Amino acid sequence: MRNSHASKALALSAALALTLTACGGGNEAGGNGxxxxxxKVITANTTEPQHGLLPANTNEVGGGRVxxxxxxxxxxxxxxxxxxxxxxxxxxxxxxxxxxxxxxADQKFSDGSPITSSSFVDAWNFGAAAKNAQLNSYFFESIxxxxxxxxxxxxxxxxxxxxxxxxxxxxVELSQPESDFPQRLGYTAFYPLPxxxxxxxxxxxxxxxxxxxxxxxxxxxxxxxxxxxxxxxxGPREAQNGGINFKVYQSTEAAYQDLVSDNLDVLDQVxxxxxxxxxxxxxxxxxxxxxxxxxTITIPSYLDHFKQDEEGNLRRQAISMSIDRQQIIDKIxxxxxxxxxxxxxxxxxxxxxxxxxxxxxxxxPEEAKKRWAEAEKISxxxxxxLTIGYNVDGAGNKEYVEAVVNQVKNNLGINVxxxxxxxxxxxxxxxxxxKMTGAFRTGWQADYPSLYNFLGPLFGTDAGSNDxxxxxxxxxxxxxxxxxxxxxxxxxxxxxxxQEILMKDLPxxxxxxxxxxxxxxxxxxxxxxxxxxxPLYQEITGK
Amino acid sequence: xxxxxxKRFLQLIPVFIGATLLVYFLVFATPGDPxxxxxxxxxxxxxxxxxxxxxxxxxKPFWVQYGLYLKNLFTFDLGMSFSGQEVxxxxxxxxxxxxxxxxxxxxxxxxxxxxxxxIAGMRKGKIxxxxxxxxxxxxIAVPTFVLGFVLQVVVGVxxxxxxPTVSGQATWGELILxxxxxxxxSFAYVLRLTRxxxxxxxxxxxxxxxxxKGLSRPRVITVHILRNSLIPVVTYLGADLGALMGGAIVTxxxxxxxxxxxxxxxxxxxxxxxxxxxIVGVLVIIFVVxxxxxxxxxxxxxxxxxxx
Numbered sequence: 001m002r003n004s005h006a007s008k009a010l011a012l013s014a015a016l017a018l019t020l021t022a023c024g025g026g027n028e029a030g031g032n033g034x035x036x037x038x039x040k041v042i043t044a045n046t047t048e049p050q051h052g053l054l055p056a057n058t059n060e061v062g063g064g065r066v067x068x069x070x071x072x073x074x075x076x077x078x079x080x081x082x083x084x085x086x087x088x089x090x091x092x093x094x095x096x097x098x099x100x101x102x103x104x105a106d107q108k109f110s111d112g113s114p115i116t117s118s119s120f121v122d123a124w125n126f127g128a129a130a131k132n133a134q135l136n137s138y139f140f141e142s143i144x145x146x147x148x149x150x151x152x153x154x155x156x157x158x159x160x161x162x163x164x165x166x167x168x169x170x171x172v173e174l175s176q177p178e179s180d181f182p183q184r185l186g187y188t189a190f191y192p193l194p195x196x197x198x199x200x201x202x203x204x205x206x207x208x209x210x211x212x213x214x215x216x217x218x219x220x221x222x223x224x225x226x227x228x229x230x231x232x233x234x235g236p237r238e239a240q241n242g243g244i245n246f247k248v249y250q251s252t253e254a255a256y257q258d259l260v261s262d263n264l265d266v267l268d269q270v271x272x273x274x275x276x277x278x279x280x281x282x283x284x285x286x287x288x289x290x291x292x293x294x295x296t297i298t299i300p301s302y303l304d305h306f307k308q309d310e311e312g313n314l315r316r317q318a319i320s321m322s323i324d325r326q327q328i329i330d331k332i333x334x335x336x337x338x339x340x341x342x343x344x345x346x347x348x349x350x351x352x353x354x355x356x357x358x359x360x361x362x363x364x365p366e367e368a369k370k371r372w373a374e375a376e377k378i379s380x381x382x383x384x385x386l387t388i389g390y391n392v393d394g395a396g397n398k399e400y401v402e403a404v405v406n407q408v409k410n411n412l413g414i415n416v417x418x419x420x421x422x423x424x425x426x427x428x429x430x431x432x433x434x435k436m437t438g439a440f441r442t443g444w445q446a447d448y449p450s451l452y453n454f455l456g457p458l459f460g461t462d463a464g465s466n467d468x469x470x471x472x473x474x475x476x477x478x479x480x481x482x483x484x485x486x487x488x489x490x491x492x493x494x495x496x497x498x499q500e501i502l503m504k505d506l507p508x509x510x511x512x513x514x515x516x517x518x519x520x521x522x523x524x525x526x527x528x529x530x531x532x533x534x535p536l537y538q539e540i541t542g543k
Numbered sequence: 544x545x546x547x548x549x550k551r552f553l554q555l556i557p558v559f560i561g562a563t564l565l566v567y568f569l570v571f572a573t574p575g576d577p578x579x580x581x582x583x584x585x586x587x588x589x590x591x592x593x594x595x596x597x598x599x600x601x602x603k604p605f606w607v608q609y610g611l612y613l614k615n616l617f618t619f620d621l622g623m624s625f626s627g628q629e630v631x632x633x634x635x636x637x638x639x640x641x642x643x644x645x646x647x648x649x650x651x652x653x654x655x656x657x658x659x660x661x662i663a664g665m666r667k668g669k670i671x672x673x674x675x676x677x678x679x680x681x682x683i684a685v686p687t688f689v690l691g692f693v694l695q696v697v698v699g700v701x702x703x704x705x706x707p708t709v710s711g712q713a714t715w716g717e718l719i720l721x722x723x724x725x726x727x728x729s730f731a732y733v734l735r736l737t738r739x740x741x742x743x744x745x746x747x748x749x750x751x752x753x754x755x756k757g758l759s760r761p762r763v764i765t766v767h768i769l770r771n772s773l774i775p776v777v778t779y780l781g782a783d784l785g786a787l788m789g790g791a792i793v794t795x796x797x798x799x800x801x802x803x804x805x806x807x808x809x810x811x812x813x814x815x816x817x818x819x820x821x822i823v824g825v826l827v828i829i830f831v832v833x834x835x836x837x838x839x840x841x842x843x844x845x846x847x848x849x850x851x
Contacts, residue, residue, distance in 0.1 A: 250796050
């Protein structure tokens with residue numbers, strides 16, 4: 001394996017990923033598809049969770065991957081991002097606005113306390129109320145009554161859209177029809193909480209009691225989190241191993257050395273400096289597959305010459321067409337990413353890689369020059385400088401932003417320069433205050449597998465992560481139409497129509513889809529990586 | 544002597560307050576908004592943002608923030624981290640680990656640095672001396688992270704003599720490899736300092752007198768040459784202790800040691816002022832105490848130095 005070509009290794013691992021996914025499918029049907037030792041405690045890499053482990057307060061991967069193992073919601077996602085019922089018996093709606101949710105009877109948290117409809121309603125109300133300062137509170141914004149619990153000096157901390165009918169039934173009323181609401185319910189923010197959590201949420205966050213395939217038995221801060229299988233769990237994600245030991249790593253470099261010496265079982269992020277040789281190092285124990293995330297460059301519409309008009313659109317299109325994405329992927333990522341062909345990600349249901357208008361994302365220096373010249377006729381940009389901002393504390397940012405800068409500079413013959421920010425917080429501070437003086441790097445990782453999650457929060461008028469201050473009536477209309485669709489499938493079609501509008505305006509310039517580069521040790525098998533790039537830990541077995 | 548020590552301890556108070564004020568201001572003045580970083584680029588509702596700002600006193604002016612911090616300090620309340628843990632607990636976990644690492648590094652650089660330095664100095668110009676000089680130059684020239692990675696891959700991955708990373712307990716045994724990496728650069732300096740100092744002293748009048756008196760060579764070397772040569776070395780070691788504790792960040796990162804360096808790095812990145820100030824405060828105290836010990840060692844090494 002050591003001497004084989006990288007392309008061969010790539011093909012091999014891709015084939016392997018396919019077989020493993022098939023194995024994953026087998027597991028859901030019950031039983032252990034691939035065989036192997038189901039008593040082994042596997043070790044996996046993580047970062048120290050940034051906050052206490054509360055569903056509505058966990059918004060980063062370090063805490064998220066633990067939460068997804070120790071909690072479960074109404075639904076969960078399989079490896080392909082397909083929605084699977086967990087605690088939900090049924091989620092019914094006729095108008096995509098009023099939902100009746102029935103949960104399975106006789107379900108228990110890991111401490112034995114019962115899971116009832118109140119476990120959900122109380123947890124969601126807690127997550128939404130501004131006074132609890134939960135980072136994920138915006139996830140509840142579509143529920144009726146959200147504005148009241150978010151108001152300054154709120155008089156109530158209960159959303160009127162949530163009503164308990166009986167022990168196992170509750171209803172949800174949204175403030176507008178949203179067909180992809182059921183898809184969201186597998187996200188961390190929507191997990192239920194036992195009654196005990198509300199007495200002292202901070203203490204609970206340090207010592208959470210959940211209902212997932214595992215329970216947290218030990219949390220040594222900055223060192224590790226120990227998970228044991230939860231006997232009270234009865235769902236599709238049953239643990240196929242003896243537990244998970246999440247080891248906290250300060251750097252992926254250290255984790256990688258542990259992986260190649262079999263001191264770590266699963267790693268979901270090969271560090272940039274090992275990308276060139278990891279497939280040789282690990283052979284058929286490595287994986288490279290796209291997940292639901294992308295990298296983009298945003299040229300905000302509040303910049304002169306880049307306003308949301310014909311001139312600005314032409315310039316954005318010209319810049320997009322002057323970027324040779326494949327070259328950057330080959331040179332910097334050793335082929336480990338896939339060229340973006342839309343604003344979402346390929347693993348999602350409804351993804352279309354041939355949207356009309358997508359040619360603006362294809363490298364075409366001649367056309368790029370032409371469009372830039374047309375824009376120059378409308379108003380002169382001349383020798384003014386366009387900067388592309390990035391934060392230096394993220395590995396690899398500098399390399400790709402500088403490559404983009406050079407390509408745009410050479411292909412359009414204009415004055416472009418990279419603009420480093422010392423930290424993510426500094427960059428985000430300027431971005432969220434709309435004070436940027438140039439373009440900047442952006443990207444999105446899906447919270448839940450849905451096209452809408454890549455569109456609404458980023459490009460809807462005044463949406464929370466609309467960094468470029470994009471606003472289009474036509475697009476907003478298409479979004480609400482998509483949300484009002486009867487089924488998620490119909491919705492996806494409308495969302496793809498909406499993307500055609502974005503192709504013209506380019507509120508962000510898609511570069512490539514993210515891919516997970518990971519690997520596993522000689523001691524484990526049945527390793528699959530999910531739609532979000534996180535391994536399906538519960539399916540991993542010992543050898 | 545006692546009044547000297549007391550005076551030095553009293554000096555610690557303004558130094559400590561000055562240092563914490565400065566650091567508090569520096570973290571305050573770093574560009575960027577900690578709350579924006581907390582959201583991780585995802586949207587955050589304004590009401591939640593306000594609530595968080597109030598929770599961490601970030602909505603107040605600088606002097607009020609610092610005043611509140613000092614007030615809490617007197618009741619030994621070091622504040623809370625963004626992760627909802629007491630900064631006190633963070634320190635209690637990380638400092639012993641880094642202290643063990645620093646002690647190992649210190650022992651390696653002091654013991655081997657001084658022994659090799661004395662031998663090289665006594666055999667100036669001989670083969671041992673030249674070899675050691677070239678090797679130490681090499682160690683100084685190679686950056687710590689290169690040395691760390693190379694040792695990790697060779698010893699940890701290829702030879703398999705040790706695990707590439709340290710476990711959560713960070714025991715003495717596990718810390719030998721990272722301690723070696725951390726101490727190597729200073730080892731080279733200690734070696735060179737000792738060597739120069741020994742060469743200078745071995746031609747001194749009192750050494751010739753001692754030899755003429757008929758004292759044995761080992762006694763001349765250890766009691767007369769070495770003792771007098773140690774003053775610059777001890778000065779360097781004293782300052783180095785603080786540097787080892789605060790500067791172990793690269794080594795800790797490579798070997799995944801859960802110590803102070805990583806804690807400080809994370810806290811600065813997220814703009815977590817209470818944690819940064821607490822760590823730097825403790826480091827200031829260590830620096831001051833280490834220098835005090837060095838000053839007292841002077842008197843021990845050279846009888847001509849007296850403290851009234």
